[in-house]
Amino acid sequence: MSDLDYIFSPQTVAVIGASTTPGKVGHDIFLNILRGGYTGTLYPVNPNARSVLSVRAYPSITEIPDEVELAIIILPPALALESVGKSVANGVKGIVIVSAGFKEVGGEGVEIEKEIVSICREAGVRLVGPNCLGVINPLPSVRLNASFSPRMPAPGKISFISQSGALCTSVLDFAADRDFGFSKFISIGNKADVDELDLLQYLHEDIDTEVIMIYLEELRRGPEFIEAVKEITSGRRRTPVLVIKSGRTSAGARAAASHTGALAGSEAVYDSIFEQSGIIRANSINELFDYASAFTYKTTTALGKISRKLPVGNRVAIVTNAGGPGIVATDMTISSGLELAQFQPQTVGQLAQHLPSTANLHNPVDVIGDATHDRYEHALAAVLKDEGVDGALVILTPQSMTDALGIAKAIVRVARGSRKPILCSFMGVVDVSEGVEYLQEHGYPVFRFPEDAAKAFGALYQHSRWLNREELKPFKLDHDKKLAKKIVQEAMDAGKTYVGELGGLDLLKCYGFKVLPTELAKTSREAGDIAERIGFPVVLKIVSEQIVHKSDAGGVLVKLRDRGEVTEGFKKIVDSAREYDSEAVIEGVLVQKMAPKGEEVIFGMNRYPIFGPLLMFGMGGIFVEVFQDVKFSLAPVGREEAVRMIHGIKGFKLLNGFRGRPKADIHTLEKLLVSLSDMAVNHPEIMEMDLNPLLVHPEGEGATVADCRIILKEALGGAADRKSTAQNL
Ligand code: ADP
Ligand code: MG
Secondary structure (H helix, E strand, O other), X not given: OOOOHHHHOOOEEEEEOOOOOOOOHHHHHHHHHHHOOOOOEXXXXXXXXXXXOOEEOXXXXXXXXXXXXXXXXXXXXXXXXXXHHHHHHOOOOEEEEOOOOOHHHOOHHHHHHHHHHHHHHHHOOEEEOOOOOEEEEOOOOOOEEEEOOOOXXXXXXXXXXXXXXXXXHHHHHHHHHOOOEEEEEEEOOOOOOOOHHHHHHHHHHOOOOOEEEEEEOOXXXXXXXXXHXXXXXXXXXXXXXXXXXXXXXXXXXXXXXXXXXXXOOHHHHHHHHHHHHOOEEOOOHHHHHHHHHHHOOEEEOOOOOEEEOOOOOOEEEEEEOOHHHHHHHHHHHHHOOOEEOOOOHHHHHHHHHHOOOOOEOOOOEEOOOOOOHHHHHHHHHHHHHOOOOOEEEEEEOOOOOOOHHHHHHHHHHHHHOOOOOEEEEEOOOOOOHHHHHHHHXXXXXXXXXXXXXXXXXXXXXXXXXXXXXXXXXXOOOOOOHHHHHHHHHHHHHOOOXXXXXXXXXXXXXXXXXXXXXXXXEOOHHHHHHHHHHHOOOEEEEEEEOOOOOHHHHOOEEEEEOOHHHHHHHHHHHHXXXXXXXXXXXXXXXXXXEOOOOOEEEEEEEEEEOOOEXXXXXXXXXXXXXXXXXXXXXXXXXXXXXXXXXXXXXXOHHHHOOOOOOOOEOHHHHHXXXXXXXXXXXXXXXXXXXXXXXEEEXXXXXXXXXXXXXXXXXXXXXXXXXXXXXXXOO
16 A cells, blocks of 8 residues: 555545635535545534534544544644644645645744654655645545536546646636536645655556546656656556646746857756656647546457557548548648558548448548448548558548437447557537447547647657657777766866867867867968868867857858968958957967868756756757757767657757768767766766767768867856856957
């Protein structure tokens, strides 16, 4: 038995702060438990009343002549603290504090909350809240509605965790309208003790929960969360986790001196956490429910085992009796990461046999407005048999001759013989209701609009792909960690806040990055000498701590072919840099060998307070700024994550040999991303990195760093106290 069972399925409950005044939270919660038909024993605690709602009241929990398992406390902070102490002393096994006025208001509230947590922890008692709506367990064996929602939802297989109390009531209302049943429903409030991860783990073990939905505002755990949830979504017993996250930013992206920093808003962090842990993100409450209903859709296998109906691939067949909705569904199918299936000739032949000549025999199959159940049945059976089809969307618009119930029955008949998922959209409310009810009774998800069904199919496919993801053999990487540590330490000791391109290249070399011969010139003559030594063509770059984006200052010249061009170029870029920023301290000019041709990509890293290093990959150069075509992942990034990041950008097609372009060395990119992650993990002093561009060459030819910027943690005392060590030219 889990300690959270005492919160969700207690035998005895005391409501401390139960009130006789209707409209007060202490009254309403007591009323809701009573009216909800709680199967255990309920005690009101109120020192000033003989009874609450005709139930004999006790002045204190210590007076209750029974063992109390769960105490629900609705009292102001100071009194709540006192009754937590009493409850724990009295052997209570779980506590829910509904009242507000704790950490969220600051001041004394913070201290009281801390004290309450330490009392609970010491006694091994779990605490939900404070500042929450409560908990609900509608299962017939418990029927506990310890919340201020008067509505007890129907029992079901979905559990809901909410960080917002207010949202819970609307979700319950919405659920009632859509005939949704819940297994557990909980509002976590301030998460003083029990947080979303505790609950995810508990609900994952709960046999009554098949799908978990979360409304999330912020996470307090990063890498640990990913590890645990990965196991929940794809381990031994797989529980799909659906999340809706409010747009509130709280992870706090630092004021950014790098592209990575600027692009990595906290939303991007959350998106990568969800992707890395296999959580499916919904964009609205409506979508959340749509996805949940798709995930409770099950099939009985030949061996009698019940399993979730998931598509093995992304090729969808659409069967509709109206053209317009078919097109809408097609559009959404494509934008949900799915494809419209191409039928085999024999499928088209079968469709031709059973459909009128005006019907569209290709995807989306239009069975025409006057279709009756037999046309749907034949068409659906034919497309599902096609090996090139992984599932179907069935769309019905009510026409005068449409028999929604008959068609629903036909769908269920066809579905029984197939393992491929069928998601239906019966458009309308009144005319189609009999059909919708029939499908729902038989466990088939029905969506109001075809685009909702298509999106839900996309979510099922996302989950299926996650479950079937490939495990790759880790790279064997041999880094020169010792030298790297020395380089970083020297920069820190010198009071530097960033490692320039020159030092950065040495550091990157330790992690297997290919870099170009690069030297610093102080005069045009020196530049000419260096260029002759390293060989033409070369690139010149201005070196100044104040000039972050060198090109903006006219500080980069490429393809210089001889000594004359180099010496002239030297003067030119120093002049334009001075013009750009007259205050800038110019240390000199880098002379760098021109890199061989390649596609420009960006590698980046940005460190977050709770989550740690966040890595970024995307198309580089100007594409970063214009298209922001990038993907993130929290470190440590292994080979699978690297693959996901690289394959996840829109520009991947360009790298993968688009229209006659050579295929880029993607394998090297994977390896280098893992190396960058190692670098971020090994050197906590590095706050941000930008490699932009990293030039990736054709397959087998590797990648070359053409620009890098590494920002260090400010040493004690901060940068402001330190004199720049840079010498002006
Ligand atoms: P910044 O990003 O500060 O403006 P970069 O060092 O990235 O300056 O140089 C600007 C552009 O010049 C790069 O995006 C790349 O296209 C090109 N470039 C820079 N260094 C090289 C090099 N060594 N070989 C080839 N192209 C280069
Ligand atoms: Mg650059």
